[in-house]
Amino acid sequence: MAPKRPKGAGAFPKPVESPAPKPPDPAELYAALDLGTNSCRMLIAQPKGSQFHVVDSFSKSVQLGAGLESTGRLSRASMGRTVQALRICQQKLKRHKVRRMRLVATEACRRAKNSREFIRQVRRETGLQLEIIQPEEEARLAVISCAPLVSTKTDQLLVVDIGGGSTELVWIDLTSVPKRDRPRAIMRLHSGFHNTDNPFPAAKVVDWISVPLGVATLRDQFSDVDDDSARFALMSWFFEENLSEFSPYADEQTREGFQIVGTSGTVTTVAASHLGLKRYDRTKVDGLRMTSDQIDKVIRNYLSLGPQGRRRDPRIGQDRQALIMSGSAILQALLRCWPTDRLSVADRGLREGLLYAQMSADGVLEDGPF
Numbered sequence: 219m220a221p222k223r224p225k226g227a228g229a230f231p232k233p234v235e236s237p238a239p240k241p242p243d244p245a246e247l248y249a250a251l252d253l254g255t256n257s258c259r260m261l262i263a264q265p266k267g268s269q270f271h272v273v274d275s276f277s278k279s280v281q282l283g284a285g286l287e288s289t290g291r292l293s294r295a296s297m298g299r300t301v302q303a304l305r306i307c308q309q310k311l312k313r314h315k316v317r318r319m320r321l322v323a324t325e326a327c328r329r330a331k332n333s334r335e336f337i338r339q340v341r342r343e344t345g346l347q348l349e350i351i352q353p354e355e356e357a358r359l360a361v362i363s364c365a366p367l368v369s370t371k372t373d374q375l376l377v378v379d380i381g382g383g384s385t386e387l388v389w390i391d392l393t394s395v396p397k398r399d400r401p402r403a404i405m406r407l408h409s410g411f412h413n414t415d416n417p418f419p420a421a422k423v424v425d426w427i428s429v430p431l432g433v434a435t436l437r438d439q440f441s442d443v444d445d446d447s448a449r450f451a452l453m454s455w456f457f458e459e460n461l462s463e464f465s466p467y468a469d470e471q472t473r474e475g476f477q478i479v480g481t482s483g484t485v486t487t488v489a490a491s492h493l494g495l496k497r498y499d500r501t502k503v504d505g506l507r508m509t510s511d512q513i514d515k516v517i518r519n520y521l522s523l524g525p526q527g528r529r530r531d532p533r534i535g536q537d538r539q540a541l542i543m544s545g546s547a548i549l550q551a552l553l554r555c556w557p558t559d560r561l562s563v564a565d566r567g568l569r570e571g572l573l574y575a576q577m578s579a580d581g582v583l584e585d586g587p588f
Contacts, residue, residue, distance in 0.1 A: 247263070292336050
């Protein structure tokens with residue numbers, strides 16, 4: 219007589235079901251959209267302590283500024299690509315029922331003759347109302363997004379945001395702010411670079427500049443130079459010439475107590491190359507500190523690879539190989555002017571600044587490290 223099969227033998231064990239995460243309350247959500255010369259990026263987040271928690275995100279290369287340098291206009295094709303991306307953003311905003319948001323456009327829309335027509339097209343086809351912001355606000359938002367990366371030992375700070383169509387530089391003097399309050403003093407700049415009503419020790423904005431040269435516009439200006447190394451050298455020196463009106467340019471800066479924070483795809487790509495990452499990892503890149511010598515070594519390697527080698531490099535890729543050289547030319551020019559042992563890499567920027575500014579204005583962030 220065959221033995222009886224135990225009841226339930228061979229059956230899959232009943233899985234232990236974890237409860238589905240509770241969807242965030244739409245009343246707590248904020249959105250920030252940054253439409254630049256190259257990319258369309260959006261974050262949806264909710265405040266969490268002194269920071270925020272990202273609920274959803276979107277990023278796509280739309281090349282809105284393609285051809286802008288030669289025509290002064292946004293092309294029909296680039297506007298079409300961008301509207302398609304914005305439709306996806308609109309669907310995400312609708313799905314999460316977001317009510318608090320800022321949707322901004324930057325250099326490409328500032329410069330294009332037909333930008334107003336494009337803004338109307340976006341409103342008509344997606345229901346989204348884009349706002350073209352001025353360079354000072356763009357610079358200010360980039361600065362406050364980087365507040366958590368500012369060292370308490372920093373006396374002089376240079377924040378650099380290398381975009382597709384422009385590069386913003388902000389020089390900040392922190393010597394009158396107590397060391398422990400320095401990151402928080404950067405955060406307070408969300409209300410303006412020269413806010414005289416602030417009762418707290420203030421970060422002093424010595425000077426700021428928006429150079430109308432970013433990775434795309436600088437590349438386009440030298441697209442007729444065939445030699446890779448010659449094109450790189452010309453781009454770097456040309457960018458430096460455009461810094462002459464930036465007042466700290468004339469002053470020699472000691473490395474002690476000086477920090478640069480760089481926010482852009484260029485800086486994060488250089489950092490990933492320095493670390494030898496096979497795949498990009500934000501947790502390893504954001505906040506990384508690099509020296510001028512380490513950055514220079516990466517850039518020299520890019521040049522030795524040449525266009526074909528850069529296309530095959532998984533950290534750069536086919537789409538970015540030309541842009542990484544124009545971005546590296548900007549970075550090299552900055553480090554030629556202000557060598558530093560402390561360049562902090564920021565995988566953050568305008569979107570994060572928009573979120574911090576909205577949440578700070580509403581008083582929903584706790585008083586944390588900044």
